[in-house]
Amino acid sequence: MVKVRIKTSKRQELREITVQVAEAVASSGLQEGLVHIYVPHTTAGVLINENADPSVRADIEALLSRIVPYDFPYTHLEGNGAAHVKSSLVGSGVFVPFEDGKLCLGRWQGIFFCEFDGPRSREVWLTFITAAKT
C-alpha cells in the first residue's frame, strides 16, 4: 500500500491528486490494472470529475453544501455532522484503470480528494491490482 499525504487548507475543498496517483502507478512498475484510491477518514472523500475548468469543482462544493446544509440539527456534537454525511454521499474510494503504466482517465477527468472538515493533514492509501489476462 502506498500512502500519499495531503495538507488541505480550507473547511471544504476539492484538491486534485491526479499527478500523485499517476506517479505512484508509474513507480509501481505495473503495466495493466486498476489503482484503488482509498480515503481512511470519515469526514473526507474522493471523486472523479472535470479538472479543466475550476468552476466545476466550485459547483460540486456549492451543491454538496446545499444538499447537506451546515445548519441542520445534527445530533453529532463535534460541529462536523455535515462533513460525515458528505463523506458518505461522495464515497471513500474510487478505482482508475491503467495501461502501459499510465492512468486511463477520460479526456476531462481528474481525481479529487474531497476535504469536508479541514484544514487538516490527510492521507490517501493506494493499492494496485493486476488486470486478469483474457
Added chain:
Amino acid sequence: MVKVRIKTSKRQELREITVQVAEAVASSGLQEGLVHIYVPHTTAGVLINENADPSVRADIEALLSRIVPYDFPYTHLEGNGAAHVKSSLVGSGVFVPFEDGKLCLGRWQGIFFCEFDGPRSREVWLTFITAAKT
C-alpha cells in the same frame, strides 16, 4: 480493457447495460472474479438498481433532478453544471462479481449507464479482475 459504446437519446437517461457487461464477462473466458465498469466521462455515471419495473429508474431520475436542480446558479457556464454534480453523486464506477463466467447480480438488479448531459456517444470501460483463491 474492453470498451463498450453507448448512444444515449435524452438529456438524462438511465440506460441498462447489463447484457453488454454479461457478454463481455462470458467472452473473457474467466470463471470467477469482478468486472469493473468505468465511465470515462464527467457528466455521466453508472449505478446498479432494479431493472424489473421501469418506474424505479424514472424515480431515480426525478429525485436526482430535485436534489441537483437545473436552475441553480452554477458558475460553470456550459449549461451542464447539474450533470457534473450528478455524476459525482452517482459515481464513475461500479464492480459486479461473477462466478462460472456469469454475473452475480441480485435477483432484481441491473446495471445502468447514467446519461446526465445527452444525447451523446459514450463509452464504458470494462476491466476484469480474478478473485483470490482462498
Added chain:
Amino acid sequence: MVKVRIKTSKRQELREITVQVAEAVASSGLQEGLVHIYVPHTTAGVLINENADPSVRADIEALLSRIVPYDFPYTHLEGNGAAHVKSSLVGSGVFVPFEDGKLCLGRWQGIFFCEFDGPRSREVWLTFITAAKT
C-alpha cells in the same frame, strides 16, 4: 464468494458489519489485498463512516431521508421508491484494503450495511482480491 447474512430490524438502519468482514478476511488466509463488500439488493447499500459515536449514523439516516423524502410522488407503486433512490446515492459496493490478514480501516472507520426498506433478511457478498506485487 463469502455470503454474510444480516437481519435488519427497522425500516431504515445503518447496521455495522465490520466484525463480520474482518473475520472473513482472517478466515481467507490471504495476507494483502482488497475485500469487495457487495449488496445484492436494490433497496439497501453499504458505506464506510464513523463507528465510535452512534450519532453519526443517526445523522446520516436523518439527512438521507431529508434528501430523499418518503412523501415524494414516486411512480414506483410498492411504497419503497425512496429506498431505491437512497440505494443509488449510497452505492451497492465498497472496498477495504487489508494487510497481514487484517482490515486497514482508518482510526474512526467502520463498515455499515444500510437498510432502506426493512426489516428484512439481507446478504452481503464478499470477494477477495490479491494486491499486485510492486
